[in-house]
Amino acid sequence: MNVRQQLTERFQAAFAAAGVPDAAPLVQPAGKPEFGDYQVNGVMAAAKRAGSKPRDLAQQIIAAVDAQDLVEKLEIAGPGFINVTLANSVLIESVAPDAALITPASHSETVVVDYSAPNLAKEMHVGHLRSTIIGDAIARILEALGHRVIRQNHVGDWGTQFGMLLTYLAETSDRSDELADIEEFYRSAKARFDADAQFADRARQAVVALQSGDPAALAQWQKFIRISLSHCQAIYDRLGTTLTMADVMAESAYNDALPGIISDLAEKGLLSESEGAQCVFLDEYQAKDGSPMGVIVQKSDGGYLYSTTDLAAVRHRTITLNADRVIYLTDARQSQHFAQIFLISRRAGFSREAAVLEHQPFGNMLGKDGRPFKSREGGLIKLNELLDEAVAKALKLITEKDPELQASQRESLARMVGIGAVKYADLSKNRTSNYIFDWDQMLSFEGNTAPYLQYAYTRIRSIFRRANTTAAELEGVITIQTPPERALCLSLSRFQEVLEQVAGDVYPHHLCSYLYDLASVFMRFYEACPILSEADDVKTSRLLLADRTAITLKKGLELLGIETPERM
RNA sequence: GCACCCGUAGCUCAGUUGGAUUAGAGCACCGGUCUACGAAACCGGGGGUCGUAGGUUCGAAUCCUACCGGGUGCGCCA
Numbered sequence: 001m002n003v004r005q006q007l008t009e010r011f012q013a014a015f016a017a018a019g020v021p022d023a024a025p026l027v028q029p030a031g032k033p034e035f036g037d038y039q040v041n042g043v044m045a046a047a048k049r050a051g052s053k054p055r056d057l058a059q060q061i062i063a064a065v066d067a068q069d070l071v072e073k074l075e076i077a078g079p080g081f082i083n084v085t086l087a088n089s090v091l092i093e094s095v096a097p098d099a100a101l102i103t104p105a106s107h108s109e110t111v112v113v114d115y116s117a118p119n120l121a122k123e124m125h126v127g128h129l130r131s132t133i134i135g136d137a138i139a140r141i142l143e144a145l146g147h148r149v150i151r152q153n154h155v156g157d158w159g160t161q162f163g164m165l166l167t168y169l170a171e172t173s174d175r176s177d178e179l180a181d182i183e184e185f186y187r188s189a190k191a192r193f194d195a196d197a198q199f200a201d202r203a204r205q206a207v208v209a210l211q212s213g214d215p216a217a218l219a220q221w222q223k224f225i226r227i228s229l230s231h232c233q234a235i236y237d238r239l240g241t242t243l244t245m246a247d248v249m250a251e252s253a254y255n256d257a258l259p260g261i262i263s264d265l266a267e268k269g270l271l272s273e274s275e276g277a278q279c280v281f282l283d284e285y286q287a288k289d290g291s292p293m294g295v296i297v298q299k300s301d302g303g304y305l306y307s308t309t310d311l312a313a314v315r316h317r318t319i320t321l322n323a324d325r326v327i328y329l330t331d332a333r334q335s336q337h338f339a340q341i342f343l344i345s346r347r348a349g350f351s352r353e354a355a356v357l358e359h360q361p362f363g364n365m366l367g368k369d370g371r372p373f374k375s376r377e378g379g380l381i382k383l384n385e386l387l388d389e390a391v392a393k394a395l396k397l398i399t400e401k402d403p404e405l406q407a408s409q410r411e412s413l414a415r416m417v418g419i420g421a422v423k424y425a426d427l428s429k430n431r432t433s434n435y436i437f438d439w440d441q442m443l444s445f446e447g448n449t450a451p452y453l454q455y456a457y458t459r460i461r462s463i464f465r466r467a468n469t470t471a472a473e474l475e476g477v478i479t480i481q482t483p484p485e486r487a488l489c490l491s492l493s494r495f496q497e498v499l500e501q502v503a504g505d506v507y508p509h510h511l512c513s514y515l516y517d518l519a520s521v522f523m524r525f526y527e528a529c530p531i532l533s534e535a536d537d538v539k540t541s542r543l544l545l546a547d548r549t550a551i552t553l554k555k556g557l558e559l560l561g562i563e564t565p566e567r568m
Numbered sequence: 569g570c571a572c573c574c575g576u577a578g579c580u581c582a583g584u585u586g587g588a589u590u591a592g593a594g595c596a597c598c599g600g601u602c603u604a605c606g607a608a609a610c611c612g613g614g615g616g617u618c619g620u621a622g623g624u625u626c627g628a629a630u631c632c633u634a635c636c637g638g639g640u641g642c643g644c645c646a
Contacts, residue, residue, distance in 0.1 A: 024585085031588070041587060044626070054626085078588045079626065119646070160645055193645095204644095251646090277644050286570055288642070293570090299644040306646050335572055336641055363573070364639065401608065429581065433574065434639065440595095441580055445608065447594030448581080455608050463605050501584070513582065516593085523609065532605045546605095568608080 001103070002497040003094065004029070004038065006070060007084060011040055014065035018057060020046040027084075029494065036075065036083035037490055043080045054080025088480045091489040095478060095548045097471060101555055103496060104146025105503075109324040112150045112317045113139045116236075116243060117330065119156035120228035120250075121165055121186050123179060124235050125380040126437060127331075130362045133423045133561060134431055135329040136241040137508045140559045145503050150321055151247040154313065155232070157225050158251035159306065163207035164189040165224065166217055167199065170206075179231050182224060208303050211255055225250075235383050239419065240561055254312040258304045261311050261350075262297060268348050276300030280344050285336070295340050307341060314345040318355035325356045327506060332361035332432070360506040362431035368438045387419060393443045394418030398568070413565050417451050418443075420562040424450035427560050428512035448516045450562050453553055456519035458568045459526065460550040463543070467532055471547035476540030478548075484525040488545055491521045495552050499559070508560060515556045522549045 004027055011025035023046030030039045043061065047054040058076045065074070073085040093099060115135020118128045135151075143149045165182070168189035169175070176182060192199045210217045229248065236243045262278060265271040270280050272294070279294035287293045297308045317323045328338055338359035345351040395414035398405065405413070425442040428449075429435060445451035464470060480486045498514040501507075531542040554564045 026585075026587095028584070028587090035588075039587085044587080048626080081588070156646060158646095274643075279643070285642080288569060290569075294643055296643045301644080303644080305644070309646095331640090332573060333640055334646090337646090339572090361573080366639085397608085433581085436580070438580075444580095444595070449594085451608065452594095455606090459606060459609085466605055505584085507584090509582080510584075513584095513593095516582095520593090524611095526605080527601095527610050530605070542605095567606095 001106075002500065003070070003086065003090065003493055004497045005500075007038055007040075007067070010065055010067040010070065011042075011061065011082075014061045014067075015042070015046060017064035018060040020050050020057065023049065030083065033487075035077065035081070036073070036085040038084040038086070040082035040084065043082060047080060058082050086490070088486065088489075091486065091493055092478050092480065094493040095489050095545065097474075097544060097548070101495065101551060102144050102499060105500070108146045108148060110148045110150065110322055111142050112152055112321060112323040112326040113142070113329070114152045114154055114313075114317075114327065115139070115329040116232075116241075117154040117156065118232055119159075119161065120232075121161060121224055122183050122228075124232060124383040126383060126386055127365055127380065128383060129386075129422075130331070130365070130426055130431065130435065131329045132236070132239065132241055132243070133426055134362065134506075134508055135327075136243065137427055137511075137560045138327060138329070138502070138506055139242060140561065141499055141503050141508075141511070144555075144559055145499060147503075150317075150323065151243060152249045152313075152317065153243055153247045155229070155248055155250045157221075157228075158211070158255065158309070160193075160203065160207055161186065161190075162210060162221055162224070163203040163205070164193045166206045166210070166220055167203040168192065169220070177223070177227060179227050182227065204301060204303065208301060211258075211303065238384075238387060239423070240563060242561075249313075249316075251306070251309045254309045254316070255304075257312040257316070258308050261308055261315075264350075265297065265344075265348055270344070270348055271297075282340060282343060284343065285340065293340075295344065307337070310338075310341045311345060311348070311350055314341065314357065315350040318345075318351040318357070322352075323355055326358065328357075328359045329506075330359070330361065332363060335359060335361050358506070360431070363434040366434050366436050368436060386422065389439070390418035390422045390443060391415055392418070394421065394445075397445065402568075413568055416563040416565050417445070417454065417568065420450035420454065420557070421445060423560065423562055424453075424512065427508045428516075430509050431507060448512065450557070451568075453515055453519050453557060454562075454564055454568060456522055457550055457553045457557075457564050458566065460522075460546045460553075461566050463531060463546055467543065469543070471544060474540050474543055474547075476537060476544070478544050479537070479541045481538065481541075482529060484521075484528045485542070485545060487521050488525045488549065491518045492545075492548055492552055495556070511556060511560060515553060515560075518549065518556075519553060522546075 007027045008025055015023050015025055024042050025040050026042035027038050027040055030036050043058045044054045047057040055076055058080050062074045070087060070090050071084055072087040075083045077083050113135055116132040118124050139149045139151055165186055168185055174185055193203055210221055233245060265280060272279050272281055274294050277296045277300045278298035279296050281292045281294045283292045285293035295307055296305055298304055317326050342357045351357060391414050394417040398410055398413055422442055480489060498511055502511050529542055531539055557564050
């Protein structure tokens with residue numbers, strides 16, 4: 001259990017003893033160092049409800065709280081804050097070499113994380129970046145906290161785009177096994193689809209043929225899928241994500257379940273026909289004319305839609321896979337779609353009552369000029385090209401910094417730094433905001449960036465190389481002699497609570513902010529506190545602190561999916 | 569027409585379920601700190617009517633309302 005949690009529990013008991021059992025203590029990290037380490041913010045609100053004076057109540061709470069083992073000092077401040085200064089012994093204990101870096105959650109959940117989900121038949125482009133790396137970080141963090149994570153890569157392999165592609169290829173002599181060519185065919189097919197209504201009809205027919213199991217269509221389709229998926233896997237490997245082929249649960253995998261979805265909706269009395277299509281009408285949403293909005297689950301030609309597939313996916317995840325929680329990472333444009341799917345799922349019994357369905361959206365990708373990228377126009381940067389450029393920029397920088405480095409080391413380093421920088425640039429931003437895609441920003445290695453954190457780590461490793469020792473060989477204990485040492489201990493002790501926060505709110509940028517703060521605090525410690533020139537006990541203590549910082553940074557970056565070099 | 573997201577320093581972004589006389593970082597700008605536990609670092613400085621106007625509150629960047637600006641979504645694409 002993290003320190004914040006412990007304080008919350010102790011103060012909750014003290015609130016009860018002081019006569020305000022229903023108020024929450026609201027323990028938070030202190031806003032400023034002079035306020036101590038944590039502050040209890042809930043007293044004012046509690047006093048108001050109880051009709052007592054905040055500072056008097058705070059006094060009662062301080063008298064009642066049983067926290068002598070945790071706390072060195074409690075002070076009432078301002079209108080009724082309680083400032084908490086932790087005992088140094090607690091800080092030292094939390095960063096000791098034998099203290100676990102991460103402790104598992106008290107109850108483990110089964111969590112489905114739906115992320116990446118590219119459309120096949122096209123190369124992955126920058127638009128796929130956010131879902132892939134945010135989802136991967138969340139999956140890693142949940143696992144680190146002891147949850148059972150089931151990754152689901154809901155790839156788009158089954159829609160109208162394949163009808164277009166199959167029809168186009170059947171009607172031309174174009175053939176290729178290269179993804180780039182297939183993508184070109186797709187563009188041509190899409191152009192014809194938009195321009196030629198009869199072609200569009202034939203394409204829709206082809207979808208129906210595919211979905212009803214036509215052998216020739218299936219064979220051709222499978223070839224596309226194979227080529228496309230191997231391309232995706234190559235990108236995943238290059239990005240260093242944990243996704244594998246085993247995590248692919250494509251749209252097509254739900255095909256056999258779709259008729260059952262329709263019949264179950266009908267059985268529940270949720271299905272209505274409208275203009276030949278099968279719909280579920282929702283009072284919560286209104287159509288443009290103000291009437292309840294219909295969500296189409298089966299087209300008038302009998303074909304199914306992504307809404308149908310998503311309903312089947314909810315059922316598979318919460319009932320077959322028995323998920324307690326399902327996290328969807330898609331861009332914000334699909335917010336309404338998922339809200340509707342979740343609503344229909346509840347009504348139709350496609351999800352267990354206790355299962356939590358979360359759409360965690362992220363913002364649009366914008367150009368440097370602040371205008372949105374137009375995804376259908378072409379001209380989108382391909383992910384492979386983006387990564388090439390990131391690695392090339394990193395290589396150039398590394399070569400400038402250290403021309404002596406061997407070529408093989410330089411390349412490996414450029415990969416870690418370049419790809420880490422791209423991932424971190426995305427992960428460090430609040431995902432709900434729109435995202436300005438800016439080469440200079442992304443590849444600048446200063447400030448709150450992956451290379452800054454990687455550099456902090458390598459500096460620590462360098463100390464150990466120079467000391468010619470490892471943490472495991474050190475005999476001694478951590479002591480707190482100076483403010484920078486204490487600040488470092490405090491920051492280190494907060495790792496667990498930050499992970500728990502991110503696991504809950506699915507905002508990885510909180511972990512980035514934390515790691516950046518930790519690295520900054522370490523840099524200040526490093527500047528202010530000599531290590532190797534000190535007497536043995538101080539030297540050992542500081543080496544142990546430095547090592548704890550290193551493993552925390554490394555683990556934190558690993559949970560973000562970012563590699564850490566030993567030197568750079 | 570209905571709905572969702574966003575609007576914080578010149579730029580890119582933080583600001584944790586409302587909390588502390590001076591709203592924080594990084595970049596950029598100005599100025600310091602290396603015969604070195606690695607300067608890819610550290611320290612200091614200037615720079616902000618938190619889109620606008622009301623409201624709730626002991627207390628609002630944060631909650632509510634309206635408006636302005638940007639983005640997005642709303643039946644047979646995904």
